Amino acid sequence: MxxxxxxxxxxxxxxxxxxxxxxxxxxxxxxxxxxxxxxxxxxxxxxxxxxxxxxxxxxxxxxxxxxxxxxxxxxxxxxxxxxxxxxxxxxxxxxxxxxxxxxxxxxxxxEKTKQILDEIEARLHCNQPYYFFMCIESSEPDKIEVGQYLSTFHQKQKKNCFNGSMKAGIIETVIEGGKVRGFVELVNPLPSLLIVGAGPDAALLARRAHDLNWRVNVMDHRKQNLTSLFPEVNHLLIKRGNYSSLNLPTNPYIVIMTHNLELDYLALQTFIQCNFCYIGVLGSHQRMRKLVGLLKESLHGIDQDKMAKIHSPIGLDIGAQGPEEITVSIMSELIAVKNGRAGGSLSRLWI
Structure with a gap:
């Protein structure tokens, strides 16, 4: 988009x-x-x-x-x-x-062209879900024109739009006394990815997520890395290890990849106490066990539901080798979690 x-x-x-x-x-x-x-x-x-x-x-x-x-x-x-x-x-x-x-x-x-441009821009920046309505047939074209967007779509009509998991489709309704058929779509905010660490591998992930229409923020204490490696995304400059100094996006997906055990621990300690959809920590199982041990020593009880949202090693098991393939593996897991999928193969026996 x-x-x-x-x-x-x-x-x-x-x-x-x-x-x-x-x-x-x-x-x-x-x-x-x-x-x-x-x-x-x-x-x-x-x-x-x-x-x-x-x-x-x-x-x-x-x-x-x-x-x-x-x-x-x-x-x-x-x-x-x-x-x-x-x-x-x-x-x-x-x-x-x-x-x-x-x-x-x-x-x-x-006027109509500006309306289209504004609507597409709104999809990139909205923070709350909203319904988009576009008229495709109208019995009262003087009141509701074909092609017209409606920003004031009534709550009663919203409730009758869809059933089950359907998020877009054509409905028939009455607006301003006229019968209309319209295309209605539930527009959700773009997912937010917070990358902790500003190394070259983080730059690959930021670029891939940005291309897939995620909102990307990168947090690090190295200003030079942020400005040189991440020209297309939002930079969050902090003091070393001070991860609580800035407000998080709403329910973000967080990937911790500082390549430093102490910094990873400080980030994990901070973010596990926040609301998030996903936390991924780059590194091995052994490294993650060390981090969890440190967490248990410093926190009085750990929310097990939040612990279940922590992924390490990160990514889907595709045998990824090298930074580019690892980036694909991580991004694939993020998409799978966002869509509520396990990330397995789509293939089925067809004989």
């Missing part, structure tokens, strides 16, 4: 037109689910992906009509049956996806 926002911001500043494509409905299997987005530029460049490359080329053709008409458009792709004959081999799904195309025109539709 950050990449799409940066591209939209450039289009806004340079007065260039583009099309924002959003999956608003999925039936059956698909590469992406509802809420996935990509940006289609007039140059033919595509920022982001909503499929495995199956529909983006065709969407570029539809985008030309949307740019000329200044009107949103719904496009349906049905991959059931013998659609491989039409779309080519390797679609990778047997479902139906509905894509909404909306114009981003900073010259002729400045």
């Amino acid at each position: 950050r990449e799409i926002y940066n591209a939209l911001k450039s289009c806004w500043e340079e007065g260039k037109r583009s099309i924002l494509a959003t999956i608003i409905k999925v039936e059956g299997s698909a590469y992406q689910r509802e809420g996935a987005r990509c940006l289609l530029l007039e140059s033919g460049e595509v920022i982001g992906m909503i499929s495995g490359g199956c529909v983006e080329g065709d969407l570029l053709e539809h985008a030309k009509d949307v740019i000329l008409s200044h009107t949103p458009k719904k496009v349906v792709y049905d991959f059931n049956g013998n659609e491989d004959d039409l779309w080519g081999l390797g679609v990778g799904c047997n479902g139906v996806i509905t894509v909404w195309l909306e114009p981003f025109d900073p010259i002729d539709q400045k």
